[in-house]
Amino acid sequence: MHDHSEGHFTGGETVRDIVIGMADGLTVPFALAAGLAGAIASSRLVLTAGGAEIAAGSIAMGLGGFLAARGDAEHYRAERAREQREVVEVPDRERKEVSDLLVEYGLDPIDAEKAAMALSKNEEKWIDFMMRFELGLEEPDPRRALRSGLTIAGAYVVGGIVPLVPYFFIPHATSALPWSAGVTMAALLVFGLLKGRAAGISPVQSAVQTVIVGGLAAAAAFALARAFS
Amino acid sequence: MHDHSEGHFTGGETVRDIVIGMADGLTVPFALAAGLAGAIASSRLVLTAGGAEIAAGSIAMGLGGFLAARGDAEHYRAERAREQREVVEVPDRERKEVSDLLVEYGLDPIDAEKAAMALSKNEEKWIDFMMRFELGLEEPDPRRALRSGLTIAGAYVVGGIVPLVPYFFIPHATSALPWSAGVTMAALLVFGLLKGRAAGISPVQSAVQTVIVGGLAAAAAFALARAFS
Numbered sequence: 001m002h003d004h005s006e007g008h009f010t011g012g013e014t015v016r017d018i019v020i021g022m023a024d025g026l027t028v029p030f031a032l033a034a035g036l037a038g039a040i041a042s043s044r045l046v047l048t049a050g051g052a053e054i055a056a057g058s059i060a061m062g063l064g065g066f067l068a069a070r071g072d073a074e075h076y077r078a079e080r081a082r083e084q085r086e087v088v089e090v091p092d093r094e095r096k097e098v099s100d101l102l103v104e105y106g107l108d109p110i111d112a113e114k115a116a117m118a119l120s121k122n123e124e125k126w127i128d129f130m131m132r133f134e135l136g137l138e139e140p141d142p143r144r145a146l147r148s149g150l151t152i153a154g155a156y157v158v159g160g161i162v163p164l165v166p167y168f169f170i171p172h173a174t175s176a177l178p179w180s181a182g183v184t185m186a187a188l189l190v191f192g193l194l195k196g197r198a199a200g201i202s203p204v205q206s207a208v209q210t211v212i213v214g215g216l217a218a219a220a221a222f223a224l225a226r227a228f229s
Numbered sequence: 230m231h232d233h234s235e236g237h238f239t240g241g242e243t244v245r246d247i248v249i250g251m252a253d254g255l256t257v258p259f260a261l262a263a264g265l266a267g268a269i270a271s272s273r274l275v276l277t278a279g280g281a282e283i284a285a286g287s288i289a290m291g292l293g294g295f296l297a298a299r300g301d302a303e304h305y306r307a308e309r310a311r312e313q314r315e316v317v318e319v320p321d322r323e324r325k326e327v328s329d330l331l332v333e334y335g336l337d338p339i340d341a342e343k344a345a346m347a348l349s350k351n352e353e354k355w356i357d358f359m360m361r362f363e364l365g366l367e368e369p370d371p372r373r374a375l376r377s378g379l380t381i382a383g384a385y386v387v388g389g390i391v392p393l394v395p396y397f398f399i400p401h402a403t404s405a406l407p408w409s410a411g412v413t414m415a416a417l418l419v420f421g422l423l424k425g426r427a428a429g430i431s432p433v434q435s436a437v438q439t440v441i442v443g444g445l446a447a448a449a450a451f452a453l454a455r456a457f458s
Binding site: 024028031045048049052054056057059060061064071106107112115118121122125129133136199201209218220221222224 | 264289451
């Protein structure tokens with residue numbers, strides 16, 4: 001029925017989760033490694049810190065995503081229970097809310113009241129209507145929480161390994177850093193292009209933005225680590 | 230008019246941004262420092278890595294939040310422009326979409342058509358109606374992007390400094406670690422309680438969850454850093 005609305009939903013949440021995880025995964029471990037390479041000579045120590053950061057970051061973000069999705073589901077259930085109660089306890093007030101809403105959008109009061117009356121005939125559908133149109137809430141998919149958490153964490157790990165690869169092969173951290181920067185910027189560029197395409201915005205603009213975010217974060221971490229040591 | 234809906238909006242976005250930033254800020258730098266304290270003796274190096282992580286993490290998350298909010302605003306504008314076009318080019322189809330929507334919720338077809346006809350009289354309001362009720366999109370506040378980015382980054386920095394404080398005072402990292410763990414768990418507990426209260430869910434459940442997330446992330450980072458070294 002509304003193809004453009006549904007077009008945004010198909011696979012959109014998985015793509016969004018991959019983007020969330022990978023954006024940070026490509027940025028933070030790279031920036032941390034770059035920052036440390038400015039202060040510590042050994043690639044081994046940089047890898048230790050980078051590996052620890054990937055573990056910590058992926059778990060924190062993955063669990064964060066899991067809990068956020070579960071929170072959305074709980075919020076939906078709580079609001080739905082509240083509407084359910086109100087529909088039973090104060091049906092006239094609820095009907096008036098619906099007709100006021102329709103009047104706001106240009107219906108004349110008599111038609112709005114008639115429409116609200118018709119909507120309120122089927123209690124379940126009436127509650128559905130208010131959940132979606134008054135509160136703007138859609139029923140979340142119950143399996144989403146786990147999938148969302150795992151997707152975010154996995155994307156973080158995949159993204160985070162990329163900038164560390166050069167430190168595996170080059171023992172001196174300062175020599176590995178330019179390779180890490182090159183590999184990461186290339187990955188950010190590709191990621192930005194794909195992200196832009198998925199979001200329906202300009203891929204080039206998205207790629208440039210993504211590279212700038214990564215570069216800024218890395219430069220700040222580098223400067224800070226230098227200042228510390 | 231709909232107080233319960235508006236109750237969720239007042240200040241809700243700022244609280245949400247603080248929660249996003251602080252949840253990761255209290256978790257990732259702590260876990261990284263704990264992981265490194267398992268592999269590196271010097272608190273100074275742990276602080277260097279922790280400081281670099283706070284800089285990288287806060288900038289990556291803050292810019293991520295900034296760009297996400299800007300993306301929402303762009304998405305809204307693009308969808309609105311599309312509805313605007315469709316209202317001009319295929320008004321009958323758009324009207325039919327609205328009346329089908331109302332029929333789905335229990336209006337009889339004749340009333341639904343009448344309501345759709347009335348709604349379509351004022352073009353701006355008609356588009357508003359479809360944006361909100363068909364696509365479920367609310368117009369984002371244009372100043373939100375910058376505020377959101379700064380709030381997330383600031384919360385990350387504040388959260389991230391907490392677990393590092395003991396490493397300032399105790400030169401041997403392994404001795405500082407239990408203090409860092411204690412301070413951070415206490416902070417997570419308080420943060421979880423406040424977060425639960427703000428979200429309207431059980432503060433105790435929220436506090437326990439928050440401490441578990443932090444603890445798991447830290448344990449994984451610790452194990453990984455040990456395995457590396």
